Amino acid sequence: MTPISVVDIDYVALAPVIIVLVAAVIGVLLEAFLPEAARRSGQLLLTGSAVALAFLTVLIVAASRPFGPIAGGSLMLDGPGLFLQGLILLTSGTAILIMADRRVDPGGDAFAGRVSTLPGGEEEREVSRRGLMQTEVWPLMLFCIGGLLLFVTSNDLLTLFIALEILSLPLYLLVGMARRRRLLSQEAALKYFLMGALASAILLFGSALAYAYAGTIEFAGIAERISERTTANTLVIAAVALILVGLLFKIGAVPFGQWVPDVYQGAPTPVTGFMAAAVKVAAVGALLRVLYVPFGGMRWEWEPVLWIVASLTMLIGSLVALAQSDIKRMLAYSSIANAGFILIGVAAADQVGLSSVLFYLLAYSVATLAAFGIVTMVRVPTGEATSLEQWAGIGRRSPLLATAFSLILLSFAGIPLTAGFIAKFGVFTAAITAGALPLVIVGIVASAIAAALYVRIIVRMYFTDPVSASAGVASPSPLTVAGVGLGVALTVILGVFPQPVLNLVEQTSIFVR
Amino acid sequence: MAASLPTAIPWTVLIVLVPLIGAVAVTFLRAPAQQRAARWTAFGASLLALLLAVILAIGFTPAGPGVQYLVSSPWLPALGVSLSFGVTGISLVMVLLTTVLAATVIAAEWRMPVPRGTTQGYLALLLSLEALVLGVFLARDLFVFYVLFEAMLLPVYFLIGRFGGSRRGFAAVKFLVYSLVGGLAMLAALIGLFVESKAAFGRPTFDMTALADMTMSTPTERLIWWGFFLAFAIKAPLVPLHTWLPDAAAESTPGTATMLIGVLDKVGVFGMLVILLPLLPNASVFYAPMVVVLALIGILYGAVLAIGQGDMKRLFAYTSVSHFGFIVLGVFVFTGIAMNGAIFYMVAHGLSTAGLFLVAGYLMSQRGSASISAYGGVSQRAPLLAGLFLVMALSTLALPGLAGFIGEFLVLLGAFQRSVVVGVIATTGIVLAAIYMLWLVQRVMVGPLQPGVDRVREVTVWQAAAVGPLVALLLLLGFFPQTVLSLVEPAAQTTLAGVPAGTAATPSLFGLTGGEQP
């Protein structure tokens, strides 16, 4: 009889996750014990410092800890994991800056003052008259960030699944909490919840099949079992297929990204930005690890699937984006198309592919956050001006904002001297090296379509005469300015001097198995 | 012309930076009261760039090594990209043309009212366009070439979209979409070259000189060729990818149109000369028959459509389509004479088209219409204006003694060396050119005075002084073509030496058997 052994846990290596989750729990306690007036500032202070501290800790861990499994093997400390953790914390921090703004909307921040009140009811008016705010948003954000951090480092299918749930549950709530157009927001939340639950169940089923095949859910064990096989086993193929579906759902790839436009449109805009940036980063990170580590030996089986999914995602994302008249839906489809470009790099399935995906994630996430941050500022009296028609002539009224938005769109389009160009160049190069020329051709066609789309918006901002219903630009607080500014600055800097970051992703892009 | 310049000064970078700094300086002179200062700053910057170009020309040794005054510093080592700029005979000629035209445009539009936006913005865009185009001509790193090639879309896009005519938005977007598609095709080719160079040298490089020594498998080379060719054919523009040009030219200000057709479009042919032929010689030879046929179609099609145009700016655009047919033909018949002719033709065409657009611009700004039928008998009111216009038109239709003649003659001579049929077809283009140009002069300048034309006044001294140098240059090059030819001849020889078809072509009836050539 073996005695139960105590696992040795390296708490320093685990510190980023612990800091964020403990801060989240403290945040819940603050809700209970702080008076209403002090809650918001208290929560902001706590959340901001927790994310900043966690980011510093990631740097310390990266510098000081040896790579390898930690916490009894549940988590893996390695280059990609740490890079993604850092990126998640960076983008989350930026999202929090934009989320904390209470100046662009005269009613308060982007969230409903009390979510439980009926939309349009007497109580809702009273809440906004008193200027109440739902400060539980901040602990929810922290829980979600904690889940994201676990998601990219998990080293077995169980931890992966639990991390997925930890990050999803707060998101389902946050999506339904918009201050304006609340029915749309609640519908989006319900839709996201139902489809997300289904995707989670599919992932879980896939994990169970993987266990049935390998007799273990640890990534290294599965990889070992797969390397031993001589013939194709339908069980493990079904397992990979189902796990892939579960992860591609979170990434928003066609045909599993049906929810993206509705949810991105309905969610409070800063949350949309957070989802498009940090959540997508984490989902791609998890997909990379799952495909490269446990199922790396099966790349001939999953690669064709990824080719098809990537092509469909790029083409459909760009084409449907062209037909949109709502800026948030347009950005949602654009994020779908970007997911397709990321999948090109994933499909390359080697170290070059991995490093190109890491760079793409950085370039894309900072740009998309800034884009949604800018959307929060362009307003009409009833809320954000999401109709593209209302964006006519913004370039003349607010040249700075229009320039920033144009830069971001140009980066999405992959124009040289922006981060998006280096990113696209990276994934295309990786794919050609890996022999995926058709995928690159599809990618270039999709880029051309997407470029037409972004140009259309720039034209609308600069060359179309303003109409009477045109939007104004709210003067944002320094928080939003900092968040958007960071995104725009990184977009330009990474486009002109990408070398340090290229070196970094090249060094970090090896998974420890 | 062989004094060598001190190499401590990065001449090739300096020449790009001067207009760029000028553009930045102009944007700082934002107040309406500073308009005059902004004009002088812009003019000064363009003159300084011209001066630097002339100095560079004096310091250039035609018989020396292919690339001179090379300045290089690593930019993205991971991708093998370095910021390297150097000058060859071909690029030197293009740089001279660009700086001359930029200075002329700024001088010629001194009093042009800017309907939307500010004069300062217009000048800044013009100067940044000049800087980017100069960068493209001088870049010796393919990646930098591509980046600048794409970046120069933006100033043009805003020049058309903000300062253009009534359908400016449409024209600007059409231009941008065409160019972006071309750019993306080029990006694909660039990635292909990157991967190939990594495989060939063990590390990626974008250095044009190094890439010229690389050999690739035939299918790869052809695929990459298509990427670059699409980009350059759209920019040149070659039929059937030319449809953006008439719209863009018709909606532009005369200055923008001059830069667009006189300089920007030359980048397409320049790319064929410095990228397609040296880097992808086998594929170029293989596809040469196709390109020649497209060029011939362009010569005839552009000319026929030009005859039918009722709008002066559209007419000039279509004549340019025809002329670009000649230039591309000169490049792709692979004879030394034709290639010299093509490069010379680019200069001549740039100068004469600039003159046409600017003189027609004076007319249009006074009469307020670009329609040919609104004019008639202008020479009675403004003989000097009509005279300038006539000189430009005559150069365009290749009258001996003017620069246009030399280019066209050399190209035709080269074409006949390669193939009689091609030569004969191309020659009909000259006949058509005479028709559209002379008919235009007749309708606009002579005949009875049309109502509204009596408002037209003679060109001012300043305006004449701005356009005058163009006439002088056309005459100079017409009588002393050797000034330009001596610069380009060695470079053209080097380019051709790398092409398997070689220079020693024997005349034959068709002569364009493509890939089977030894």
Add this chain to the structure above:
Amino acid sequence: MTFLFWILATLSVIGGLGMLLSRKAVHSALWLALTMMCLAVLYVAQSAVFLGTVQVIVYTGAVMMLFLFVLMLIGVSAADSLRESIRGQRPVAVLVAVALGATLIAAVGNALDFSVGLQAANAEYGGNVQGLAALMFGRYLIAFEATAALLITAALGATILAHRERLFPRQDQRTRSVERFRSGVHPGQRPSPGVYARHNAVDVPALLPDGSAVPDSIPGPLRARGTVREIDATATEEVLDRLVGGAASDTGGER
């Protein structure tokens, strides 16, 4: 063992189908309970005693009962619209679901060797519960602890969505009556039509002691329509006379 599996598997699939196809929510819940029970027995049969027990206690006992309570308290109407807004969605969905099911069954059935049970694993730590504990507090400690975040999130979310704090002061009978008297409207009952009038028809206004009509005593719709019967003065006189006279002659009087 195999025999038991086939029986329980059939039953649990029947339970699952029953849950999906029942028209009434309570029936669905009961079918689901059947499936869960079957699963519990299957767990126990494979030596996972603890899991089987927990399945019964937590799922069947607690979760399902909670479910039934909620159904009874809130009540889900069977009249909920089940019409699909996208035409042809349902047959396509059924088709795809059947195809997916067939593929998965084929994939799993093709490759699965039958389960070996947990005897070996249980023996290693001296029992099922001990073995589970070794995993939960050993290799999967982090995963186990992380579920705490999940539970807190769920509780927090439920609070946000459901908790309504008192935004307006509480209204009891006293505050309401004070408010009513303060507001200045007629606090009591209104006279009904026909009271002290000649007729007690609904369109005849009540009369005040001085003989004038009370307009409020007529129902609003009649007033709006203008079909209020006039009180003619002579009739009032007559009534008054009779009342006064009657009072003098006869204490019973008539109204």
